[in-house]
Amino acid sequence: MSRKTGALTLRQIFFFPVVCFVFMLAGLLGALVTEAKLDLLFCGLFTVALVLMLWRVIAVRRTD
């Protein structure tokens, strides 16, 4: 975070979005190459992105 303006750095802004992106893409492509065999595992990866989002929404709300 910038001391002067209190603004977040690009790294801070994009940290969670990039994590969501990576997990979602891993789930998408992982499920495609393994098909139904490891379906649940890759759906789990997929879900990480959604759970991460909900966790942050709840965490931010609590801090407020």
Next chain:
Amino acid sequence: MQSSTIRKWRWVHTWSSLVCTVFLLMLCITGLPLIFHDEIDDALNPAVWEPAKPDGERLDLDQILELALANRPGEVPIFMSFDTDRPVVNVTTGPSADAPGTAMHFASFDQTSGDLVPPADVGESVMEFILQLHVDMFLGLPGMLFLGAMGLLFVVALVSGVVLYAPFMRKLDFGTLRTNKSVSIKWLDYHNLLGVVGLAWFLVVGITGIINTLESPILDAWRAGEMRELIAENKSAMVGTQSASLAAAVQDAIDVAPDMELQFVAFPGSGFSTKAHYAVFLHGNSPLTEHVISPVLINASDGSVTDRRTMPWYVNALSLSRPLHFGDYGGLWLKLLWAALDLMAIVVLWSGLILWWRKRRTNPEVLA
């Protein structure tokens, strides 16, 4: 980022998304039941059909072909395909091998008895309507290409949205939803959060959707390139009667590519073969190669294996983009996730529309 640069990106984001929003909303809404088309078909058509002799010997493909042609006197075979979960062979016939789709007749046969299998078509017209609306809005190729252009705008909107995400979020923690502020701020937070979380899925479904809209040009390019080359190389093959055994031709094709499985057969003269060959299409037998197809040409007169080709990269890209777009390559959990993300996309599109509308109302001079 300078404010003039932000303004430019904002203009790109606003107009690229506004132009395509209505069509994307239609695609998201019609896409929702299409994700569950298997489940809907099964629910509307409970599995009452059973093969006549489940453990009995199966008829060979020549016998099935004979029955199919006896069932449609005066017609010729065009395609033959195979159900994966039951002993059923599907035969498409028509007045000529190059007949248009509207003149083709599709019939399914029990491979254990040769009996016709009644079509499971309850609700088919509704699903067919939804699919057609989703694919080309009943406008054929122009409709498909138009939706492809809308898909392209959607990708532009996503990229410009990511660029704008940083300046809008520079003082907000990830996950912030200012629900106690104005309606516009609330919707902006929902728009930013859901948009960035679903970005990977939106991009993949958007890009594969664009590829899918190019299906006809891609197949035409294959016919004009590889197919014409195949025909030229095999010109010496005599166009004669289809006297070679179909069952033997299919077996020969499988022997040539033992690592592959049978997908469908295109008969001589059809859009996927030459005038003198059976084109036996095989696909890979592992999850990764399942969508990669390879045709083997068998001389229809003497049954000799003429050629085996792999499909060019652009046809393979099309084959891979279909399951990635519809999300029907996994089990029910994957479909449920697909539906959740589809709903997320609807919220992102709707919130974008609300944001634009409210801004336009409060400041009519600023349209973007």
